[in-house]
Amino acid sequence: MKEVHTSGARGPRRKLAILTTGLALASLFGAVGTAAPAGASSLRPAVAKKLVIAYNMGAEADPFFIAMNIGAQAEANKLGVTLIWQGDPSFYSPSTQIPIVDELLAEHPSGLIISPTDPNALQPVVNQAIAEGIPVSNVDTHVTDLSKVLTFITGNNTQGGAVAADAMAKAMHYTAGKTYQVVVGASSATSTTNTSRLAGFKAEIAKKYAGIKIMAEAYSESQPAVANTNVNNWLTKYPNLKGIFAIDGTNAAGAAAAIQARGLVGKVALVGYDAYANNVALLQKGIFAALIAQQPALEGQLELKYMAQYLRTHSTKGIPHLLTLPNIVLTPSTPAAIVTKYTYPTA
Amino acid sequence: MVTGTADVGEVPFAQKLGTWARSVVSNQQFMLLVALAALVTYFTARAPVFLSSGEIANILADFCSIILLAVGETFVIASGGIDLSVGSAASLAGVIGALAMRGLVNSHQNEALVLFVGTVVCAGLGLCIGLVNAALINWARLVPFVATLAMLGGAGGLSIVLTNGQPIGLDPRAISYTVAKLGPFSYPAFMVIALVVVAWLLLHFTRYGRYTFAIGSDAFAARAAGINVRRHVTSVYALSGLLAGLTGMFIYMRLGSGAPTAGQGDELQAIAAVVIGGASLMGGVGRLSGTVLGALIINVVTSGLIITNVQANWDQVAVALLIAVAATMQALRPARRR
Numbered sequence: 082m083k084e085v086h087t088s089g090a091r092g093p094r095r096k097l098a099i100l101t102t103g104l105a106l107a108s109l110f111g112a113v114g115t116a117a118p119a120g121a122s123s124l125r126p127a128v129a130k131k132l133v134i135a136y137n138m139g140a141e142a143d144p145f146f147i148a149m150n151i152g153a154q155a156e157a158n159k160l161g162v163t164l165i166w167q168g169d170p171s172f173y174s175p176s177t178q179i180p181i182v183d184e185l186l187a188e189h190p191s192g193l194i195i196s197p198t199d200p201n202a203l204q205p206v207v208n209q210a211i212a213e214g215i216p217v218s219n220v221d222t223h224v225t226d227l228s229k230v231l232t233f234i235t236g237n238n239t240q241g242g243a244v245a246a247d248a249m250a251k252a253m254h255y256t257a258g259k260t261y262q263v264v265v266g267a268s269s270a271t272s273t274t275n276t277s278r279l280a281g282f283k284a285e286i287a288k289k290y291a292g293i294k295i296m297a298e299a300y301s302e303s304q305p306a307v308a309n310t311n312v313n314n315w316l317t318k319y320p321n322l323k324g325i326f327a328i329d330g331t332n333a334a335g336a337a338a339a340i341q342a343r344g345l346v347g348k349v350a351l352v353g354y355d356a357y358a359n360n361v362a363l364l365q366k367g368i369f370a371a372l373i374a375q376q377p378a379l380e381g382q383l384e385l386k387y388m389a390q391y392l393r394t395h396s397t398k399g400i401p402h403l404l405t406l407p408n409i410v411l412t413p414s415t416p417a418a419i420v421t422k423y424t425y426p427t428a
Numbered sequence: 429m430v431t432g433t434a435d436v437g438e439v440p441f442a443q444k445l446g447t448w449a450r451s452v453v454s455n456q457q458f459m460l461l462v463a464l465a466a467l468v469t470y471f472t473a474r475a476p477v478f479l480s481s482g483e484i485a486n487i488l489a490d491f492c493s494i495i496l497l498a499v500g501e502t503f504v505i506a507s508g509g510i511d512l513s514v515g516s517a518a519s520l521a522g523v524i525g526a527l528a529m530r531g532l533v534n535s536h537q538n539e540a541l542v543l544f545v546g547t548v549v550c551a552g553l554g555l556c557i558g559l560v561n562a563a564l565i566n567w568a569r570l571v572p573f574v575a576t577l578a579m580l581g582g583a584g585g586l587s588i589v590l591t592n593g594q595p596i597g598l599d600p601r602a603i604s605y606t607v608a609k610l611g612p613f614s615y616p617a618f619m620v621i622a623l624v625v626v627a628w629l630l631l632h633f634t635r636y637g638r639y640t641f642a643i644g645s646d647a648f649a650a651r652a653a654g655i656n657v658r659r660h661v662t663s664v665y666a667l668s669g670l671l672a673g674l675t676g677m678f679i680y681m682r683l684g685s686g687a688p689t690a691g692q693g694d695e696l697q698a699i700a701a702v703v704i705g706g707a708s709l710m711g712g713v714g715r716l717s718g719t720v721l722g723a724l725i726i727n728v729v730t731s732g733l734i735i736t737n738v739q740a741n742w743d744q745v746a747v748a749l750l751i752a753v754a755a756t757m758q759a760l761r762p763a764r765r766r
Contacts, residue, residue, distance in 0.1 A: 141588070141593070142588040142593035142688055144593045144594045146593075147592055170584065170588050171588065171688070171689045171692055297737055303689060304689055304692075305689065305690050306493060306679055306683065309683060310486070310489075310730065310731070310734070311734055313486040314486055314731050314734040314735055317480065317482040317483045317486055317735070318475065331687075331689070334595055334685070334687060335683070338603055338682060338684050338685075341600050341604075342603050342604070343607070357594055358594055359594060359595045359685060363598070366600075
């Protein structure tokens with residue numbers, strides 16, 4: 082919901098705007114006057130105003146964020162809060178994200194929930210929001226300095242990367258003493274989810290699987306065709322490739338097409354991230370050896386809940402500063418009911 | 429400079445050599461071939477697998493994903509316009525085509541029928557997008573940059589709205605068609621190459637092509653010479669849209685699904701290929717063979733950097749350098765050849 086800016090209005094429109102504003106103010110004070118308990122020491126119009134929570138995600142088109150939107154919107158409806166859901170349609174990049182956050186701040190929302198596409202690049206706008214008295218939460222990814230952020234809810238990406246390594250080793254029938262070449266397809270070199278997953282993956286390999294060698298890493302900038310090109314080239318360069326860790330949904334889609342085209346299903350262990358409906362269908366066909374699912378709808382729901390709670394009580398009591406939800410491993414043999422539960426909702 | 433008293437047997441030879449050298453260096457096609465050969469040699473020296481049939485097939489698959497966009501763009505740029513909507517048009521066409529094909533795939537229809545229907549839907553949608561662009565330019569009087577920029581946002585946004593961001597369809601049989609069958613060539617690659625040859629003949633050996641360049645050089649003079657400029661411009665944008673639609677179908681076959689973000693942003697690759705190929709953004713100049721070489725060079729750089737394990741972001745830097753060099757060469761070319 083956008084505020085009405087009347088400063089530039091002229092003539093009849095201006096009169097109408099003044100009249101509307103006057104009526105709005107009158108009704109507001111009237112409402113507060115009648116609703117406020119007797120003896121209330123101060124009138125706080127903000128309490129009576131409907132909360133407006135701005136939510137800025139990495140890329141609106143990403144099914145992960147679409148699922149998050151579904152969770153957040155359901156919670157907003159339940160709590161009677163207005164949710165402004167705004168982000169770049171498809172580019173996961175700070176250069177497209179920052180102007181959108183500026184735009185959102187200009188609307189003076191009650192609170193801001195944001196998934197920074199870069200931890201440093203988004204720090205100044207987060208600082209600015211906090212300086213303007215707008216509380217800020219982070220979701221999925223975070224800014225460098227979390228000290229003034231209300232809450233940060235994310236999937237446990239490090240644990241997700243680690244279980245991805247375990248799932249891959251299992252699918253490759255890992256035997257100590259043998260060498261296994263694997264590659265990693267990521268979307269961005271700076272996104273904290275990507276880096277955490279990769280760190281978890283590498284740490285688990287270093288700890289348990291000395292025979293697994295990561296030969297290359299590349300970025301797809303959220304473009305499935307680019308991810309497909311990367312994997313095609315790797316399959317040519319490393320004819321003995323044994324595993325691919327596709328670190329997010331778009332990489333999973335591009336990698337799945339590449340191994341199908343070359344008839345390598347079952348020969349190259351493809352471990353993907355994100356339970357998009359399409360990826361789940363590919364998992365059930367055995368094209369993915371494993372799929373790591375996050376819980377985006379739950380993340381969106383909890384973000385809304387905690388932000389609304391803080392805005393209404395002005396207390397952080399009961400609000401965790403950091404909450405990590407575990408990532409779930411789905412394999413072709415996972416029971417259908419569990420797979421359905423963790424498939425990202427689309428509507 | 430030949431003087432009246434110069435020895436006719438000696439000086440003209442040196443002069444000829446100089447003229448020849450100058451014309452070779454200023455021949456963009458030749459220089460592009462040299463650049464392509466140099467890049468292939470360099471990458472092969474660093475990773476011999478670069479010259480394998482498998483890798484050539486990879487480059488060809490990438491090439492086919494942008495060459496039709498670049499061919500359409502060559503016609504548009506030669507006619508003095510620009511089409512920023514081709515990437516989004518490919519995306520929307522791929523998504524709508526995938527929606528149309530989904531039912532057929534699920535009911536296990538013959539794959540050839542599925543792909544035929546998809547191709548017709550994608551091409552038809554692309555054509556419609558091109559016609560809307562032309563209407564905005566011809567009748568709403570928008571400059572091509574603005575008209576097609578609006579379409580870029582509109583088509584791109586619509587493909588996301590229609591799909592909720594999810595890839596549409598699951599068609600592994602379509603992927604199997606994109607596998608190289610004859611050397612590095614897949615069947616769709618043959619079709620794409622055939623289309624490029626037809627477009628080349630159309631641009632350089634027919635009246636249609638001559639009209640395109642004439643309008644790009646001077647639309648007013650072209651109109652005075654009796655060319656129906658409005659109709660011709662309409663057909664050029666329609667052609668660009670049609671080829672973008674077919675690109676959407678090609679990407680669908682590669683991924684086995686219609687992804688809403690696939691193709692978006694590819695208009696810049698297409699324009700880069702055209703500019704590297706020697707076309708002038710002022711219109712009236714362009715060679716389709718240059719566009720083909722430009723697109724090949726871009727794809728060779730992309731694959732070469734992956735094969736040699738160079739950080740992916742260098743790809744953009746390399747393409748930017750190529751554009752700068754190509755544009756400089758064009759600026760330095762003698763005026764009569766521009």
